[in-house]
Amino acid sequence: MSDLTVASTAREMAAAVRRRDISARELLDLHLDRIAERNPQLNAIVSLDEERARAGAAEADRALASGAEVGPLHGLPFAFKDTHAVAGWRTTYGSVLYADHVPDRDDLLVERVRRAGVVTIGKTNVPEFAAGSHTFNRVFGTTLNPVDPTRSAGGSSGGAACALASGMVPLADGSDMGGSLRNPASFCGVVGLRPSLGRVPEWPLYNQWETTSVGGPMARNVGDLALLLSVLAGPDPRAPQALGDPGSAFAPPLDGSLAGLRVALSVDLGGAFEVDDEVAAVVASAASIFDDVADAHPVLTEADDTFRTLRAWHFQARFGRLLAEHPDAFKQSLADNIRAGEGLTGADVARAYAQRTALSERMREFFESYDVLVLPVSQVPPFPADQEFPASINGRPMETYLDWMRAAYLITVTGCPAISVPFGHTTDGLPVGIQLVAAHGRDRFLLDVASAVESAVG
Structure with a gap:
């Protein structure tokens, strides 16, 4: 009898199923029991279908028994x-507007994960159209933080992070525009990677040349995250901007070391954003695990305007017609963000892309002097779940639902890979992650560094 629990690593679970130490049906039962225990309070998993999940697990066991090659x-x-x-x-x-929507095809990311052999059990909760780093909507309600259920689980991959941290699933997928893989990972004490642009191809998209949002992996540890990235990554003819490295290039085991790393650490990118004092202290304490640390940061002055312009343009292009037809079906913050795109000119969008090009070049030059940049993931610890976003940080008002997310979205528009790794806690015991950033394309290197950081933390 297997001694696996829902706290075991995804790699241990997958290996045990392949050895037939545990059946897929037994592994499913472990997780369904945990879902029954935690999900009624936390609301992380939605559209759960136990009957279909059991049928999928039975089919997985039959495939293994037949000697078929498995993912x-x-x-x-x-x-x-x-x-x-x-x-x-x-x-x-x-x-x-999509409360009863049932698609007839998989997204490319889903296609790859299903081909790798998973047993689909349902979906993880999101904010409306994934807008905002707090997971609530009018279809399913609010997802709560598994460490403190009075707090936010973050977003937009908040259901995914909560489900991972509470043992409801061993791995999770997500997407990230302004921090949606990184922020909930920090809030829930798990690992979330925003890959390099092109690393995880997406299809279908309304615009294959719009590259603000990317898909990516989440896990409870860096090794498991690497396993999922190895499934998600790799080129596809339907995604013309996909990077060419095969997914296998990111598979565990990882072989990271902190020795000799040239590290730049900044708690606020030179005053680019306000940071909660406790979060700043956790990030500053990361200096203790590195040998060569400088108080340094890239100059990202144009990044705020670049992100907000491209986000508004993107939202108006995707949702403008829907908003015009259904003005009461959108939360106010999202409606305002969509309408902000209506007044943009071609010159505005051109300016944003020119700035983004300059930011990318500046980051390339920065990483000639440093191997990794360390900064906060989120500027605040998990905030009360009954708020849409933090009203202030250290007494400084946050005027919009985006203001408190700058630590994540300023990195978004550089195109560089960034990972959130658990690093400490507030005095109230709330998780705080640190964000590690590397040069574009160096995702494997970043995983190795993150694994070494994870080992140093313990």
Whole structure:
């Protein structure tokens, strides 16, 4: 009898299923028991279908018994982010407009994960159309933090991070525009990677040349995250901007060391944003694990305007017509963000792309002097779940639902890979992650560094 629990690593679970130490059905039962225990309070998993999940687990066991070749995630229970279309499964995007929507095809990311052998159990909760780093919507309600259920689990991959941290699933997928893989990872004490642009190809998209949002992996540890990235990454002819490295290049085991690393550490990128004092203290304490640390940062002056311009343009292009037809179906902050795109000119968008090009070049030059940049993931610890966003940080007002996310979204527009790794806690015991950033394309190197940081933390 296997001694696996829902706290075991995804790699241990997958290996045990392949050895037939545990069946996919038994592994599913472990997770369904945990879902029954925690999900009624936390609301992380939505559109759960136990009957279909059991049928999928039985089929996974039959395939293994037949001697068929199986994928690296064979038999692992999996709930996809509710913004990723799963053929035949309810996919709402967190919107009342899609409350009963059932897609007829998989997104590319879903296609790859299903091909790797997972047992689909349902979806993970998201904010409306994944807008905002707090997970609530009018279809399913609010996802709560597993460490302190009075607090936010973050977003937009908040359901995914909460489900991971509470043992409901062993791995999770997500997406990240302004921090949606990194912020909930920090809030829930798990690991979330925003990969380099092109690392995880996406299809279908309304605009294959719009590259602000990317898909990516989440896990409870860096090794498990690398396993999922090895499934998600790699080129596809439907995604013309995909990077060419095969997914296998990111598979564990990882071989990281902190020795000799040239590290730049900044708690606020030179005053680019306000940071909660306790969060700043955790990030500053990271200096103790590195040998060569400088108080340094890239100059990202144009990044705020670049991100906000491209986000508004993107939102108006995607949702402008829907908002005009259904003005009461959108939360106010999202409606305002969409309408902000209506007044943009071609010159505004051109300026944003020119700035983004300059930011990318500046980061390339910065990483000639440093190997990794360390900064906060989120500027605050998990905030009360009954707030849409923090009203202030250290007494400084946050005027919009984006203001407190600068630590994440200023990195977004550089195109560089960035990972959130658990590093400490506030005095109230709330998780705080640190954000590690590397040069574009150096995702494997970043995983190795993150694994070494994880080992140093213990």
